[in-house]
Amino acid sequence: MTLFRQITVVFTLFFLIMLATILAIGFEDSRDYIENELYTKAQNTASTLAVTMSQADGDIPKMSVMADAVFDTGYYRKIILKDMRGRVLFEKSRDDLAAVPSWFASLMSLSGESAYAQVSSGWQPLGMLEVRADTTASLEYLYDLFKKIVSVFIVSLILGFLIIILMLRTVLRPIETMEEQAEGVLQNRFIINHDLPKTVELKRMTLAMNGLVDRVEQMHKKLIDLTKRNRELEYSDPLTGVCNRRYFIVRYEDYTGSRDSRSTGMVVAIRFCGTMDANKIIGYDKVNDLFKTVTKKIEKRVASHEEAIVCRISGMELAILVPSIGREEAENMAQLFIDEAREVFDAVEQIREILFLAAAVVPYDPEKTLEKLFASADLTLNAAMTQNRDAVKTLLFDNALPTKKIEWRHLIIEGIRENRMKPVLANIFSENGKDISAELIFDLEDEKGARIPYRVYAPMLLQLGLFPDYVAYAFEYLLANPSFECKRVAMELPISYLDTTHEFETMIDYVARLKTMPREFVVEIGQNDLIRRNISAIEAIVEELHAQDIPIAIARFDADVQILELLHKVRPVYVKMHIGQFLDMSDTLRDSLTLLLHSIGTKLLIGGLESQEQLEKLGKLGADYFII
Numbered sequence: 001m002t003l004f005r006q007i008t009v010v011f012t013l014f015f016l017i018m019l020a021t022i023l024a025i026g027f028e029d030s031r032d033y034i035e036n037e038l039y040t041k042a043q044n045t046a047s048t049l050a051v052t053m054s055q056a057d058g059d060i061p062k063m064s065v066m067a068d069a070v071f072d073t074g075y076y077r078k079i080i081l082k083d084m085r086g087r088v089l090f091e092k093s094r095d096d097l098a099a100v101p102s103w104f105a106s107l108m109s110l111s112g113e114s115a116y117a118q119v120s121s122g123w124q125p126l127g128m129l130e131v132r133a134d135t136t137a138s139l140e141y142l143y144d145l146f147k148k149i150v151s152v153f154i155v156s157l158i159l160g161f162l163i164i165i166l167m168l169r170t171v172l173r174p175i176e177t178m179e180e181q182a183e184g185v186l187q188n189r190f191i192i193n194h195d196l197p198k199t200v201e202l203k204r205m206t207l208a209m210n211g212l213v214d215r216v217e218q219m220h221k222k223l224i225d226l227t228k229r230n231r232e233l234e235y236s237d238p239l240t241g242v243c244n245r246r247y248f249i250v251r252y253e254d255y256t257g258s259r260d261s262r263s264t265g266m267v268v269a270i271r272f273c274g275t276m277d278a279n280k281i282i283g284y285d286k287v288n289d290l291f292k293t294v295t296k297k298i299e300k301r302v303a304s305h306e307e308a309i310v311c312r313i314s315g316m317e318l319a320i321l322v323p324s325i326g327r328e329e330a331e332n333m334a335q336l337f338i339d340e341a342r343e344v345f346d347a348v349e350q351i352r353e354i355l356f357l358a359a360a361v362v363p364y365d366p367e368k369t370l371e372k373l374f375a376s377a378d379l380t381l382n383a384a385m386t387q388n389r390d391a392v393k394t395l396l397f398d399n400a401l402p403t404k405k406i407e408w409r410h411l412i413i414e415g416i417r418e419n420r421m422k423p424v425l426a427n428i429f430s431e432n433g434k435d436i437s438a439e440l441i442f443d444l445e446d447e448k449g450a451r452i453p454y455r456v457y458a459p460m461l462l463q464l465g466l467f468p469d470y471v472a473y474a475f476e477y478l479l480a481n482p483s484f485e486c487k488r489v490a491m492e493l494p495i496s497y498l499d500t501t502h503e504f505e506t507m508i509d510y511v512a513r514l515k516t517m518p519r520e521f522v523v524e525i526g527q528n529d530l531i532r533r534n535i536s537a538i539e540a541i542v543e544e545l546h547a548q549d550i551p552i553a554i555a556r557f558d559a560d561v562q563i564l565e566l567l568h569k570v571r572p573v574y575v576k577m578h579i580g581q582f583l584d585m586s587d588t589l590r591d592s593l594t595l596l597l598h599s600i601g602t603k604l605l606i607g608g609l610e611s612q613e614q615l616e617k618l619g620k621l622g623a624d625y626f627i628i
Contacts, residue, residue: 412461
């Protein structure tokens with residue numbers, strides 16, 4: 001029961017008790033007084049009328065007329081004259097008038113006791129006169145008094161309620177703010193209440209709560225800073241500020257082990273040539289400055305490609321891992337790198353003819369090991385270096401898949417129309433091995449029955465604007481299969497889809513239909529998709545999803561500095577990380593990351609497990625969910 005209801009109940013009971021007490025005491029005294037007055041009046045009338053009748057010399061009709069004069073005043077209910085033997089000589093009476101409700105008359109029970117007086121003729125008694133006063137007027141008076149008292153109490157009760165409401169609003173406002181502060185801390189929203197209440201006790205509680213929130217916020221910020229520093233120490237190159245070789249290895253294993261569009265793409269390797277001679281001319285530090293300048297330009301250029309990363313592999317070599325692009329686009333990208341580097345080199349007259357860039361474009365896929373990739377990149381770079389000038393070389397490969405967008409469009413549309421989209425489920429398990437949800441994607445089956453993995457055709461869904469059709473197909477599949485074992489289903493949706501009003505509303509309708517089955521739907525959003533978007537757009541999408549009670553998860557999580565800043569805004573139910581990166585972390589980074597995630601109530605989901613030994617190891621290291 002709320003405080004308002006408790007106070008209201010107590011206040012109401014108090015008023016009812018007060019009303020009952022006042023009515024009981026007041027009406028008991030009033031009833032006694034009125035009955036006494038009625039009896040006195042009846043007695044006086046009986047005595048006076050008896051004296052008057054004694055002068056009638058025993059004339060009964062004359063005495064009856066005298067009694068009529070008194071009875072007609074309306075103040076008396078009964079006037080009876082009886083002889084000494086008890087025989088009625090005449091009687092004047094009227095029935096009770098229904099002037100007040102019967103329950104009130106019964107409650108008051110005014111009897112109107114009869115008064116008696118002897119009527120004589122000279123010294124000879126003629127009979128006994130009985131007079132009883134009428135209680136109608138008295139009951140009307142008491143009933144009016146009762147209504148007035150009740151009305152005053154009702155008005156007082158209403159005014160009391162209004163006062164209580166105003167008082168409680170003033171008193172409860174700081175308490176409600178404290179509740180918001182506590183809930184905010186659980187969701188990593190730190191609210192400081194600057195509107196201090198006037199009540200001393202509440203002011204102390206508010207100041208104490210503000211201090212607690214501020215301390216938790218500072219601890220949270222320190223934990224984020226610690227995690228960011230640990231990550232930078234492990235995966236950042238100290239010279240250029242981009243990622244290092246170790247990070248490239250981790251991400252390559254993550255990409256090629258995924259089942260999405262990141263599993264295929266291109267690696268653009270860059271080698272700065274002629275640096276030894278340039279060191280002798282302008283010095284080691286200036287050559288390093290040129291290397292850093294060119295690296296920053298390349299990093300800025302790559303920023304527009306989702307999921308792409310720039311890493312310093314060794315010495316004066318960079319490797320750019322770009323998923324979901326073709327050979328021609330990668331070659332154009334490499335040429336842009338060379339053009340921007342040439343502008344930097346030409347600005348230094350002494351070395352403009354010495355320094356040049358060699359670029360290699362090498363495709364990757366899940367079948368290509370890291371050793372084979374590096375070997376291919378080295379061979380291709382060596383081929384580019386033989387030209388002794390800026391050059392791009394490409395390692396060619398064959399691919400039997402469609403190369404034109406119109407062919408992809410036809411293949412995908414027909415696949416959806418003819419139900420050739422085959423579901424692929426990856427079950428998510430908790431620490432105790434219990435199946436808690438399923439991640440759903442669809443492979444595309446061509447006309448010949450060959451399956452095209454989701455990771456291969458996924459880029460075309462976005463490029464061709466067919467992703468809404470894919471999502472609609474997935475939801476219709478879920479709705480048509482109510483016997484699905486997992487009641488919680490996750491799908492990765494791009495921000496571009498969620499940021500479209502029509503598509504977002506369509507998804508909300510589908511999710512509402514799923515909840516009636518009942519089945520929960522989790523929206524997964526890629527990490528890079530989040531950090532590349534405007535923060536206000538992300539907040540709007542996240543708040544709307546939370547308002548619709550739709551859980552959010554972050555896919556392809558790698559503890560990037562920017563995503564750590566966004567965690568408290570997104571409030572994901574889990575983040576999904578590849579096992580290679582999680583195991584590659586140092587104990588310090590891993591501990592600070594798991595502590596940070598647990599502090600905001602976010603579970604850590606690890607994918608790519610291959611053995612029971614890995615499962616046991618990950619459980620000890622702080623992972624919560626697994627995809628096996």
